Amino acid sequence: MAVNQSQLGQMFEQVLRLSNVDATQSVAILKSHYSDARTVQAATDAALRLGAKVYSVELPAFNHPTAMGNDMTAYCGDTALTGNIAAQRALEAADLIVDTMMLLHSPEQEQILKTGTRILLAVEPPEVLARMLPCEEDKSRVLAAAAVLEKARMMTVTSQAGSDFRAPLGQYPTVTEYGFADEPGRWDHWPSGFLFTWPNEDQAEGVLVLEVGDILLPFKSYARERITLEIEKGFVTQIHGGFEAEYLRDYMRYFNDPEVYGISHIGWGLQPRAQWTAMGLHDKNDGMCMDARAFYGNFLFSTGPNTEVGGKRKTPCHMDIALRRCDIKVDDLLVVAEGEVVAPEASRAR
């Protein structure tokens, strides 16, 4: 199926309105040659219809010679903006940036946000954007869960498959993603609908078992056999299993950087319109597969960089791994039971 340009424009108008775009605002459309032209046009037209002053910043694409695949989340840190001070100043001048080229996990993104500029990332295919069009209810559900997570001192994750993981919390903030950038200095991602934080440095411990069907990004693969990760002092120390484990080990070893094994953001999915099955219906180059990150009741954990919250790991290798059917506890509150969101009540989809 395909979204027509008029529908896409109307959706952007709704999301930019939720992002507080109006005639008092300036909106920068950040793009590169690989941006989706339909998205760039729809964002531009919608911002103009809302009365904003609109401009584009086009950056020549950046490729790191060791990066593999086309998923922009695979290789983090350096981007087309790195070192381009003039372009960064032009972007910092905006009230809102619609990012259609991907600054995520870059130090420059944090520098821009610190000036009060808002950033909305939109790089998924228009049809995925349409299926997960953000609404106020997404925000209220995610914020209800964040109210619990930001006070927590411990996250524990267990599962029938054998996961038994503990992450002391408190050193790092809670991050929410609900699909629109409505507060000064806020970054958000359309589509999304989940929340996360980071374990205290060097303190995550235990075992995470990827069961058949769990998702590995940026591989965009469903695990077809179990992979067992042993975690000690915040780092993955062993990766056990068959072919899938060997593939993961080989991929991470390729970066020749011990920091790739650090545990990065950890949290859970709250988007009922995201589907575990969706990745199987898309080509690997269609987008970054936000369905996998956001599907309702997942446990999403990641490895690698944590610079975006002032952490010391600026490693380029970033794995996002989504597990089904876990029990997730935040301090003593069970928030997800075998992959079903159970608390807080206000975070549950109607």
Ligand SMILES: O=c1ccc(O)c[nH]1
């Ligand atoms: O929305 C996102 C996308 C990727 C990621 O690593 C975090 N959040």
Ligand SMILES: [Fe+2]
């Ligand atoms: Fe991630």
